[in-house]
Amino acid sequence: VNPRMWDDLAGQVAAGSRFAGLMATQRAGGLVLSAHLAGAKDVTVRDVALPPGAGSYPALTPVLGAASWYEREIHDLFGVVPAGHPHLEPLLLPGPSVPRHVLGAGLFTIPHGPVRSGVMESIEYLVETPGEDIPHLSTRVFYKHRGVESRFEGLPAGDGVLLAERTEGVASVAHALAYCHAIERIADVSVPWPAALVRVLYAELERLANHLDAAVRLADAAGLAVATARFGVHKERVLRLVSRMCGSRFGRGVVVPGGVSGPPELSGADFLAEIGRLDRAVTADAAVLMGTASFLDRLRSTGPLRPERAREYGALGPVGKASGFSDDARRFRPYDAYPALGLGEVSTYSAGDALARLRIRWDEVRQSFHLLRQAADELGDVGDGAFRAEFDPVDGRSVGWAEAPQGEVLYDVRVEGGRLTRCHPRSASFHNLALFHEVFAGDILTDFPFIEASFGLSVAGVAR
Amino acid sequence: VSPWVLRGLRDGVVTTRWPARPDPYADGWRGPATVLDPRPAGAADLASLCPTGAVSATHRSLTLDQGQCILCGRCVVGRPDVFGWSRGPGGAALTRDGLVVPQVTETERNLAAVRAALRAKTAALRRSVHLRHVDAGSDGTEEQEIAALLNPVYDIHRLGIFVTASPRHADVLLVTGAGAHGMAEPLRRTYDGMPDPKIVIAVGTDACGGGLLAGSSATSDGVGAVIGVDVWLPGSPPPPFSILCALLGALGRLPREVSP
Numbered sequence: 133v134n135p136r137m138w139d140d141l142a143g144q145v146a147a148g149s150r151f152a153g154l155m156a157t158q159r160a161g162g163l164v165l166s167a168h169l170a171g172a173k174d175v176t177v178r179d180v181a182l183p184p185g186a187g188s189y190p191a192l193t194p195v196l197g198a199a200s201w202y203e204r205e206i207h208d209l210f211g212v213v214p215a216g217h218p219h220l221e222p223l224l225l226p227g228p229s230v231p232r233h234v235l236g237a238g239l240f241t242i243p244h245g246p247v248r249s250g251v252m253e254s255i256e257y258l259v260e261t262p263g264e265d266i267p268h269l270s271t272r273v274f275y276k277h278r279g280v281e282s283r284f285e286g287l288p289a290g291d292g293v294l295l296a297e298r299t300e301g302v303a304s305v306a307h308a309l310a311y312c313h314a315i316e317r318i319a320d321v322s323v324p325w326p327a328a329l330v331r332v333l334y335a336e337l338e339r340l341a342n343h344l345d346a347a348v349r350l351a352d353a354a355g356l357a358v359a360t361a362r363f364g365v366h367k368e369r370v371l372r373l374v375s376r377m378c379g380s381r382f383g384r385g386v387v388v389p390g391g392v393s394g395p396p397e398l399s400g401a402d403f404l405a406e407i408g409r410l411d412r413a414v415t416a417d418a419a420v421l422m423g424t425a426s427f428l429d430r431l432r433s434t435g436p437l438r439p440e441r442a443r444e445y446g447a448l449g450p451v452g453k454a455s456g457f458s459d460d461a462r463r464f465r466p467y468d469a470y471p472a473l474g475l476g477e478v479s480t481y482s483a484g485d486a487l488a489r490l491r492i493r494w495d496e497v498r499q500s501f502h503l504l505r506q507a508a509d510e511l512g513d514v515g516d517g518a519f520r521a522e523f524d525p526v527d528g529r530s531v532g533w534a535e536a537p538q539g540e541v542l543y544d545v546r547v548e549g550g551r552l553t554r555c556h557p558r559s560a561s562f563h564n565l566a567l568f569h570e571v572f573a574g575d576i577l578t579d580f581p582f583i584e585a586s587f588g589l590s591v592a593g594v595a596r
Numbered sequence: 597v598s599p600w601v602l603r604g605l606r607d608g609v610v611t612t613r614w615p616a617r618p619d620p621y622a623d624g625w626r627g628p629a630t631v632l633d634p635r636p637a638g639a640a641d642l643a644s645l646c647p648t649g650a651v652s653a654t655h656r657s658l659t660l661d662q663g664q665c666i667l668c669g670r671c672v673v674g675r676p677d678v679f680g681w682s683r684g685p686g687g688a689a690l691t692r693d694g695l696v697v698p699q700v701t702e703t704e705r706n707l708a709a710v711r712a713a714l715r716a717k718t719a720a721l722r723r724s725v726h727l728r729h730v731d732a733g734s735d736g737t738e739e740q741e742i743a744a745l746l747n748p749v750y751d752i753h754r755l756g757i758f759v760t761a762s763p764r765h766a767d768v769l770l771v772t773g774a775g776a777h778g779m780a781e782p783l784r785r786t787y788d789g790m791p792d793p794k795i796v797i798a799v800g801t802d803a804c805g806g807g808l809l810a811g812s813s814a815t816s817d818g819v820g821a822v823i824g825v826d827v828w829l830p831g832s833p834p835p836p837f838s839i840l841c842a843l844l845g846a847l848g849r850l851p852r853e854v855s856p
Binding site: 226246247249250251252253254274275276277278279280282283287291294295298299300301302304345348356358359361362364365367368371372375379380381382384385416417420423424590591592593595 | 599600601603604607610621626647666667668669681729730731732733734735736737738739740741742743744746747748749759761773774776777778779782783786802807808809811812813814815832833835
């Protein structure tokens with residue numbers, strides 16, 4: 133194994149590319165490691181083939197810290213050892229026994245999870261504390277590992293989208309889009325214009341539902357009963373609107389390779405009327421929330437992520453934008469109807485705290501309402517065209533992406549003989565959760581639910 | 597006065613009165629696929645329509661296992677004369693076999709005994725019921741739909757139903773997900789921690805049969821392999837009304853026509 137195998141990659145990251153992920157593929161000639169780099173216009177892949185039977189390779193993590201979780205995942209799933217990895221604990225598969233470190237005198241561990249209070253996904257946070265502060269936190273995500281990646285293998289390329297929708301259910305539409313973009317890129321197919329507009333409708337409604345859910349959780353953490361109730365009702369209205377359009381409350385079954393399964397089962401006028409009502413209600417309640425001093429006090433300077441760290445790591449979505457790192461696939465690597473719609477500026481803040489992450493979400497909510505109106509107007513004008521480009525899946529390999537409410541979702545897909553031989557979904561939740569334990573400086577136990585809600589991640593997309 | 601007091605009064609009562617009164621959103625819900633014609637011409641070829649293998653066919657008749665239906669609609673689009681959508685918030689069954697449509701008469705006879713046994717367990721709960729939820733490998737949507745039961749639209753507190761953190765206080769266990777191996781032990785311990793009588797509801801197609809993850813080496817094709825299940829509720833995910841319907845059905849608190 134070439135000890136300088138990562139020099140080229142590290143150089144590109146130093147030159148300004150964003151490290152977007154690392155995955156392994158078992159090929160006939162041995163294991164291939166593929167690093168994803170997001171540039172100004174495209175996502176590129178760097179493949180490094182290991183010699184057949186290689187049991188280890190020089191770890192990337194010492195050169196590029198953001199690779200840490202990716203190399204732990206590869207170690208779990210493929211058994212190859214990244215030599216020199218500073219923290220090679222199990223991530224997706226539980227090891228024979230995981231030691232519980234307690235890092236200092238007078239500290240004790242509070243396990244949160246895997247069965248958590250309330251209705252939450254399974255994950256375990258080990259909070260080490262002298263009683264109030266959180267000097268150290270470790271995260272165990274393997275409990276709900278479902279083996280999604282291996283289930284992709286062998287599926288017909290047209291069926292893969294169904295599993296993509298269930299990889300991270302709260303971002304069903306974004307995952308379906310990223311998957312279909314990869315399949316469409318391989319076949320060099322572009323989707324009909326009406327379908328591109330319909331895709332934007334569902335993607336932005338999904339963003340609304342997720343951001344309203346974050347508001348519900350934050351208001352609930354602060355004990356604001358009326359705010360919790362009202363944002364809960366708004367979110368329910370969004371999900372009902374989606375179900376009136378397609379039958380599923382999460383927009384499932386809409387995005388298919390080549391376009392969408394059909395137009396919304398709701399007239400443009402009814403849609404716009406409901407969007408108008410929602411916009412007024414959400415905007416008014418958000419304004420009151422952002423004027424509630426007792427609420428803002430709990431968020432301000434809570435769970436700060438330093439801008440330098442966000443940039444260095446490549447933090448995605450609202451977490452990155454709140455720390456001044458403004459990557460948004462809809463703007464920089466646009467797809468479907470986004471290039472033609474007015475997205476406006478991507479707002480960023482530099483505070484990097486839970487408050488900044490909420491402000492970003494309200495900015496994105498405003499942007500989403502704007503996009504929904506534009507796309508619906510445009511769709512009314514184009515009338516009934518084709519909603520799907522029919523094509524037979526073509527063999528090949530490509531990367532597809534979409535901007536989920538949590539940030540950029542990336543799919544690396546390989547099709548051989550019309551079936552998937554490799555499909556690696558990389559959710560924003562996976563990428564961002566690795567940062568979660570770093571933001572607890574100075575925060576206390578009661579800040580935990582605020583910080584967790586402000587990250588707004590889904591465990592399903594991490595453990596897969 | 598806090599502005600929230602006035603905002604709280606703004607929209608009046610938004611809470612549904614279901615099940616005491618009909619609710620159009622509940623009654624119009626599009627549930628799992630169902631069989632319209634169990635003896636169609638060319639039945640043997642229809643199994644291949646379903647990506648999860650929910651459709652079983654012999655050369656002259658077919659059945660559909662709603663516990664494996666992910667509502668993708670391929671069968672309904674492909675053969676609208678044979679398959680259709682079920683409507684309404686029902687669809688839960690008291691046995692795993694009860695999710696297979698069309699139902700065979702033998703299962704229906706067994707059902708009376710199962711129903712009586714469940715009623716005996718739930719009779720003592722009356723109008724104070726505490727729920728505990730465990731995620732055994734869901735895709736994350738089932739949690740959203742269960743949590744939605746707490747919003748003012750569904751407001752399960754009006755029915756005397758509450759979510760509790762401790763399994764020691766819980767009467768009903770809602771289990772979601774395909775039965776990830778990593779969650780088997782935490783799930784069993786939660787179940788063991790609950791006092792008797794206890795009811796287990798498998799929420800969602802993944803929990804009933806594994807859905808698209810059936811056959812994965814990391815899951816056990818549904819939660820039935822890990823703990824005993826009393827009520828099986830398909831859906832991908834089932835909406836809040838269906839979860840509520842399954843819950844009230846298990847408690848014997850539904851009007852007859854929607855009872856599982």
